[in-house]
Amino acid sequence: MNYKIGIVAGIVCMSISACFGQTSTIKPGQYRAVLKTRGGDLPFGLDIKPATNNPKTYTVFALNGSERLPMDAATVEGDSLRIPMALFESELVAKIDGNTLRGVYRRRRVALPPQTLPFEAQYGVTYRFTPKEETTTSATTNLTGKWATDFGSKTGKVDTVNAVGVFDQKGSRLSGTFLTPTGDYRYLSGSVVGDSLFLSCFDGSHVYLFKARHDPATKTLKGGLWAGIAGYEDWAARFDPKAELPDPAKLTYLKPGSKTLKASFPEPNGNVVSLADARFKNKVTIVQIMGSWCPNCMDETNFMSPWYKKNKQRGIEVVGLSFERSPEMAVSGPKIERMKQRFKIDYPIVLAGTNDKAQASKALPDLNAVVAFPTTIFIDKKGQVRHIHTGFSGPGTGKYYDQYIEEFNRLVDKLVSE
Template sequence: MKKLLPIAAIALLLLPTIGFGQSTTVKPGTYRAVLKTRGGDLPFGLDIKPAANDPKTYTVFALNGNERLPMDPATIEGDSLRIPMALFDSELVAKIEGNMLRGVFRRRRVALPSQTLPFEAQHGVTYRFTPAEESTRAVTTNLTGKWATDFGSKTGKVDTVNAVGVFDQKGSRLSGTFLTPTGDYRYLSGAVVGDSLFLSCFDGSHVYLFKAKHDPATKTLKGGLWAGIAGYEAWAARFDPKADLPDPAKLTYLKPGSKTLNASFPEPNGNIVSLSDARFKNKVTIVQIMGSWCPNCMDETNFMSPWYKKNKSRGIELVGLSFERSPEMAVSGPKIERMKQRFKIDYPVVLAGTNDKAQASKALPDLNAVVAFPTTIFIDKKGQVRHIHTGFSGPGTGKYYEQYIEEFNRLVDKLVAE
């Protein structure tokens, strides 16, 4: 019969196994992260650093092209790292395994079960799609320029133009975005390997993976877009330096007989804000149709918030009409407040309804329709609507963003001078 060890001795042997006295930490630095989608690995970058005041809290940035997008503070929970993105009701949760993180991307939707994708990240890896993109020897084509694009193409050809791809290729590295009548696909980053395009984006809300084959003889691209947890659509594009979109000022407009915008909605604190309030009288007023769940709206707000601080003394007011996933203030009010804190917004943001476009259109009956989040409405000192801009070309669009800012300031200057 074997001699049994004393209970105290057994406890000492088990200490390393169960982790007493050990502290779980994340190796700081840059990670190559991937989500496992139906279209294959969707890569993006993560920059993870410990917070200065708490060894179990980390600052995290998602890296897509030139963007460093801050996530919410990440925390160690047991043997795992949790990276929340509260504005988008999503999170990354992964077990810490030395140089690796392995877990899931989880996204919640109102009245629906959580959706997940497998997630992993490796410390210190610099390529995005494949090691081959590190070498220009893999490059056989250059895709820099404008591409007339048909998302949802049934034939593999550009039968309709519902987007414009704008790409910048340096060596094998590719960056850019797609402009659409209702906004852009934000920062896309990837590579050209052989005759193929690879682009991706992850920002906590957008989950995009683009792949396409290039035919140099016809100057066309043919491929697929995997979006979100399980979405897919084919797309095709042709090189066209003159490719353009419909006028964003003609998509949403006042109904015949209307000259102003009637809107009255509550802030999270219960205060009712109406465009007929004294604060807006004899002032140029800008109305943002937006939502805290909308990354394009966040891009616009990132511009609007500091712009308003700089210009409000000129007789300018700004108000955000936030259309959220839930009409309940108890649910959506905290999201609006988090958005205000994150972007340091000091103009009123009200809960105007749900983000269903048909419902949003009913909430603003003076408009023909709300077709995009964001939509920006410019009202003159007499309270009359002078211009409505559908969508927003964010900083990921490069010169198109700069052009929009120039046009924005030129219009406001004109209205202020009247």
């Protein structure tokens, strides 16, 4: 090659690269990711692999304990990776630098500026909180079992029980969740280091970091919870194998004089669905009070959608009443449709109002209140409400999830047989 031509060609190539950039490549495999919170690093796992159906995209799973939660299709643009989570109006955006990703977790809310936390991820690292999880046990205590828990404790003691911790410890590794009257904290994963507990969860919506110290003499835990972008509260727990929550069948109920549930709301396509419609007549009907933004509702829908496909021929209908962050169909309709596509939902989902509990309660005046998302209402063939279950114990709760599914099927079998 002529020397001058080579110099010119090199300059042209450098100019093209400078003007248009070069697309970086990301190493496929598992990453140890952290969000930089006020409580310190909040770790979780990411599994990133090239998509089989589109070479320009990546499949990504968030790893929390035994859960592999699919994110939306990720893309690489220039030197940056973008992992969207449209259902939760959030995303991870990071610059690719060899084995390292550096960027931000960004969350959007209606009428508010985006909120962010710094984000980093390291390729090939699989431990959660400490490398000792994978080699030796660094724990001096075992926290397996049930713990009566008081979130918001100001004394460091369990003055009230508003949650039940259920933990399983193997060596230094700890997994479990907290049951509450309105749902659970989903899949928590972490470690016991010395006498201290460390647990975390990131699923695109939930951002949880738990820390606590164990006092073996009193069998108590005392610590803090960092939640979301800037939330914090103290918590305390007491080991109690008999710890229980209030009966979820007694928190939400029909007002005196009401026997049925009146509801009439539009689907994203404009079709109005009413519980008085012919499709529900003489059928057992299950009503989900839900929202596309709600991970616990996602857990329930992940059960309900395939269950409905299997059981609808028995004379059963399901309808979802979705309470979204915006009352505008132009804003919330596409989110409902994305949820239906993600979970392959065959039953109607309507926009019932906003997720403000006071407003949701006004939308369903037959109920004393909407206490939690999700809430499940069981209606018999005569159109009368027979049972209301507040909250949902998802698969992260282990045996409590199994117990709920058994009770769910037993109740539906009874109503179908009538």
